[in-house]
Amino acid sequence: MKKSLSLLLALLLCLSLLAGCAKDGAPVQTPAPSEEPTATPEPTPEPTPKPHVEPTGEREGMWDLIPFDEMPYERPDPEDLRVAVEAVGEALDAGADYETLEPLLDACEDAYDVFYTMYSIAFIRSCQDMTDEYYSDEYAWLDEKSSEIDQLMEKLYYRCGMSDMALELEEKYFWPGFAEEYADDSNAFYSDEMVALLQEESNLIAEYRAIVASPTVVLPDGTEVDYFTALEERTGMAYLELITCFYEQYNPQLAEIYIKLVKNRQQQAVVGGYDSYEALAFDHVFERDYTPEQAEGYLNDIKTIIVPLYIEVDDSGRYWYLDEGSVDAARLEEILRYGVTSMGQEVLDTYELMVKSRLCDLEHRPLKAEIFFKPSLSAYEVPFLFMDAGGNLGDITTFSHEFGHYLDGFLNFEEDETIDLAEVYSQAMELLMLTRLDEMLSDQELESLYQMKMTDILNMYVQQGAFAEFEHLIYAADPEQLTPEYVNQVFLQMCQDYGFSEDGFENLYSKMWIDITHFFEQPFYVITYPVSNDVAMQMFQLERENPGAGQDKFLEMLPRVSPDLLESTLGAGLESPFAPGRLEKVSDTMREILLGDTLSNAA
């Protein structure tokens, strides 16, 4: 049974789920954070990887992809990229023509792709076995080196953008606007001062991960227990007692790391020439085509339009408990195959190739991390799908989400896109899959699945809205003002403003934010969820009005016209999430399904 909406324990469940989702939806190249593995076995280093890099736009020999478990791993050497970038510089100085430059530029891109592919491989393997210290150490090493790699690529771009060849390279090799973007290296982001701050940030994140990997908690009777083991064993008041102890004991030290991270990032904004870290994150980290001001307006609308619905649904008491049923691995496979088959040949082919090439890992195993995400293996131009099946109906939604990412990544050759656009495909796939499964699920199961998805969305709007405003307020604060008490107070205020706190539990609510991985590892990420969900909801709404229309829109939008959210959305003939009336329409659909008489009479 899943307890949904409001009630304290339910919120905790949701928080941990969303913390998991944080780990998914990784920005383009970067696989998301993990729990810190422990223990030993060290595999023999494998031969130097020679990824089979295929020409973008046509995937030749696609039926012979290398299975993931046969992909070699070797620690990449950042020197490879440094040497390749210098070779381009020397060729430009010598007045080389385009034909000479092209293979040198390819060598830079290959070195970059190999670095980030190794990064993903190390991360996936450390999540497949959390006791694998070799891969967790590799991942930590790669994470620290990543800002150097990004700095080298930026150097390459400025070297090209400031050369006589800039326009020709823009036309033949880079992207529209390249020459102007990289015309002046006094605008460079990765100064040595910035790289030093980014490395310090990586180290603080590693410190955070080490603390949350396997915390122990001292109970009121003085005994010390492993927190995650104890969480699984306890229910009711014993559970509440345990998490209370955890927050009491860990809030102060995690708050201290968090405040250091905030101050580091505020400093990054100063060094980077931005008015705030929020502005830096929107522009540089997430490359959004909407502004912090638009996001702020959106959060205010969530408070006036969605929060009242949330309170009404919660008060109805209809969704405090949801039956998640049970779905074993064989049945899950049958359901998923049926679902993807109903979405057309290209979707089915992608699914079958993923399974055949073992580019996914779905099953539950004891040592596997309980998270889900879709990292990019860019050197092979393929993604990977990682989840840890729970054996219930929720697996259908989890898989659909990650498969939406996978399909997008695979069909678009893992080319760059913003996370805001990426999250459209994943959330749309979840919603469209709901409308496909009436043959495969009992009426009761289908109804449960609709309830689970709609309450998830409702929770998502209020919680992620609260989280987004929390970050906005914390990063805007005077650094001197930042104390653990201040951070806790702001978080509690957000829980109250967004309607999901409970009287009498203020102390607990104020400290819960330490469970949200995003706050530590990917600040200003969370606004993506509600904004992108709007576009996914537009497809779902189309499908409900006219069966097949939502799916057609999804397939039409898949070969993306741009890496950006608004441009792609408008390009597909859909409305901007910020258009007047959009949140009201989302609210109406949720109201109809959650408070109407019938749930699953969708399409």
Ligand SMILES: [Zn+2]
């Ligand atoms: Zn996602």
